[in-house]
Amino acid sequence: MAIASIEKMITQLARLPGVGRKTAQRYAFFLLGVPEEQALELADAIIGARKSVHPCPVCGTYTDLEKCEICADPKRTDAVICVVGDPRDVMAMEKTREFTGRYHVLNGSLSPMNGIGPADLKINELMQRCEGGTVKEVILATNPDVEGEATAAYIAKLLKAKGVTATRIAHGVPIGGNLEYTDEVTLAKALEGRRVL
């Protein structure tokens, strides 16, 4: 009863993040049950995105243009670069509508345990962008986990040697959060980063 092409579809769907074999089976039979156009639309959307989307050669975020819209926007300032780990983080930052500088995507975090060193990230490219004195501040917006903190510290050291100000996004209690349920490390960071009102 095992049909090779269904098996193949299940195997491929099970490679999606957080998808096990049972969920992959559910998706596969769903895709067999819907009108053929709908299943092909999904396949075409994947192919279309992979053919047209690529990392921006300047900042590394996803784009379907030669240079991404943010890098191409003349109204944004070149004096500030926000450094993130992943293209998704650029979208998250953009949603705040608070940042008007440029971005730089590292494509990961330093992680010696997983064999990811500085050469595996776009750190050299960032340093090249900081040449020439145009960039005054680099905001390190890597993830607030061990790897992200280590990556931020590493880059801050390199920037200091270049005379560029490195800043780190604030750690603290999230808006809408609850003190009682906030972990002690976050609370300690919130205390440490307190500001005069």
Place this chain on the structure above:
Amino acid sequence: MAIASIEKMITQLARLPGVGRKTAQRYAFFLLGVPEEQALELADAIIGARKSVHPCPVCGTYTDLEKCEICADPKRTDAVICVVGDPRDVMAMEKTREFTGRYHVLNGSLSPMNGIGPADLKINELMQRCEGGTVKEVILATNPDVEGEATAAYIAKLLKAKGVTATRIAHGVPIGGNLEYTDEVTLAKALEGRRVL
């Protein structure tokens, strides 16, 4: 920052069962981040499955052959047909390795609330297969829910008029289950269906 082809991929992924926009975004960015071959392999697997897999013209289960392996197997008996709602149920039944008859997939259950009547299911096709006196027993293995029970009762009535024995799979306490946590309807059915040891 909205890139049309990424948006399209997210929209299509969000049509998968149980997948919301957030999960679809996660899948989409995963598919953008993996090597291009891997993303295209998934797309190709979907296209391949849809091009090669179709319902068996006899029983309605999925097959990539002219007639499914079960219908084509000369070692199986034509005297018993097991009626299920969905091609997935055929696979579930086959896993038991207990059934050596044929199958018939209804493609759903009667559901007047959703406008699904007898003409929307493969009930006429089942009745045609029961002509000629070869089929002695039809096992109604539709789902043990309201729609499945109603569908089984409806088909049983039609079969009785034809002189074919209709049986229903047993309801009861599942193996590995716990009496304390079994709902009262299932327990009542288990009592009702008790057998002499």
